[in-house]
Amino acid sequence: xxxxxxxxxxxVRNEVTGACAxxxxxxxxxxxxxxxxxxxVQFSFSSEDHHIRTIGVEPSGGQFRIYMSDINGDDRYIYRxxxxxxxxxxxxxxxQSSGTGIASSTATLPAGRVVLxxxxxxxxxxxxxxxxxAIVPNQTGTMRVSYLDKNxxxxxxxxxxxxxxx
Numbered sequence: 001x002x003x004x005x006x007x008x009x010x011x012v013r014n015e016v017t018g019a020c021a022x023x024x025x026x027x028x029x030x031x032x033x034x035x036x037x038x039x040x041v042q043f044s045f046s047s048e049d050h051h052i053r054t055i056g057v058e059p060s061g062g063q064f065r066i067y068m069s070d071i072n073g074d075d076r077y078i079y080r081x082x083x084x085x086x087x088x089x090x091x092x093x094x095x096q097s098s099g100t101g102i103a104s105s106t107a108t109l110p111a112g113r114v115v116l117x118x119x120x121x122x123x124x125x126x127x128x129x130x131x132x133x134a135i136v137p138n139q140t141g142t143m144r145v146s147y148l149d150k151n152x153x154x155x156x157x158x159x160x161x162x163x164x165x166x
Contacts, residue, residue, distance in 0.1 A: 010087050011084050011085065011086055011087070011090075012034070012084065012085040013039065013082070013083075013084050014028075014082075014083060014084075014085070015080060015081060015082045015083065016028060016064065016080075016081050016083070017078070017079065017080045017081075018066075018078070018079055019046065019076060019077070019078050019079075020066055020068075020076070020077060020079060021069075021073070021074055021075060021076045021077070022067070022068075022069045022073035022074060023065065023066065023067045023069070023073070024065075024066050025060070025063045025064065025065050025066065026063060026064045026066060026079075026081065027062060027063050028062055028063055028064060028083065029062065030061075030062045030085060031085070033087060033088050033089070034085040034086065034087060034088060035085070035086050035087075035088050035091060035094060035117070035163060036059040036064075036083055036084075036085065036117060036118075037083060037084045037085075037086050037115045037116070037117055037163060038057065038081070038082070038083055038115070038116045038117060038118065039082040039083055039084050040080075040081075040082035041057050041079070041080070041081055041082070042079065042080040042081075043055065043068050043077055043078070043079050044077060044078050045068075045075060045076070045077045045078075046076045046077060046078055047075070047076070050070055050075055051070045051071070051126075051128055051129055052068065052069070052070060052123075052128065052129075052130050053069055053070055053071050053073075053122060053123050053126070053128075054067050054068070054069050054120065054121065054122040054123075055067060055068045055069075055120075055121050055122075055133065055147075056068075056118070056119050056120030056121060056122075056159075057079075057081055057118050057119065058118035058119070058120055058159075058161060059117050059118045059161060064081055064083075064118070066079055066081070067120060071126060086115075086163070086165075089166075090165060090166055091163045091164065091165060091166065092110075092112070092164045092165070092166045093110055093163065093164040094117070094161075094162075094163045094164075095161075095162065095163075096117075096159060096160060096161040096162065097109065097143065097159070097160050097162065098157075098158060098159040098160070099145070099157070099158060100124070100155065100156065100157045100158075101145075101155070101156055102152075102153060102154065102155055102156070103146060103147070103148040103152040103153065103154065103156065104134075104144060104145060104146040104147070104148065104152075104156075105144075105145050105156070105158065106142055106143065106144050106145075107142065107143045107145065107160070108141060108142060109137060109141050109142065109143050109162065109164070110141060110164050111139060111140055111141040112139060112141075112164045112165065113139060113164065113165040114137035114138075114139070114143065114162050114163070114164050114165075115162065115163050115164075115165060116135060116137070116160065116161070116162055117161035117162055117163055118160070118161040119135055119145075119158070119159065119160045119161070120158065120159045121133065121145070121147040121156060121157075121158045122147075122156065122157050122158070123147070123154050123155065123156055124154070124155035124156060124157055125154060125155060128149035128154060129149055129150065130147075130148075130149060131148050131149050131150050131152070132146050132147075132148050133146065133147055134146040135160055137162060143160065143162070145158045145160060
């Protein structure tokens with residue numbers, strides 16, 4: 001099978017689903033010699049339309065820390081995290097980048113095939129209706145992070161965990 005253009009039968013694909021309010025964690029069995037990499041993330045509130053202040057999924061040992069909250073952090077949501085367990089030997093770098101900005105920001109990464117391991121995005125002020133969420137690494141060594149509402153004039157802070165494939 002192929003993962004980001006890399007053929008390796010030892011890559012394991014799986015997903016975890018659940019419901020949460022504010023912040024929670026989901027256990028994942030990570031064998032020695034493997035690293036968690038995101039393949040896709042889906043969030044939805046279980047009731048009506050909501051403002052969002054913070055959203056994210058971050059690997060931590062054998063679990064994902066999961067966040068989605070408005071200003072008071074008590075609304076229930078549903079999550080689906082699709083992930084892969086990649087042999088660590090297939091990775092040339094595992095790190096994270098962080099920053100702040102107004103609606104979007106850019107970070108420098110090593111050039112190459114970058115895969116996302118996790119992220120946390122937060123408005124630095126109030127909560128907002130979301131217009132766009134984007135984390136876009138490219139092979140030339142930059143990553144653009146966008147988290148904005150309809151007018152794109154709000155301060156954000158962000159953190160992205162990533163890995164580079166060999």
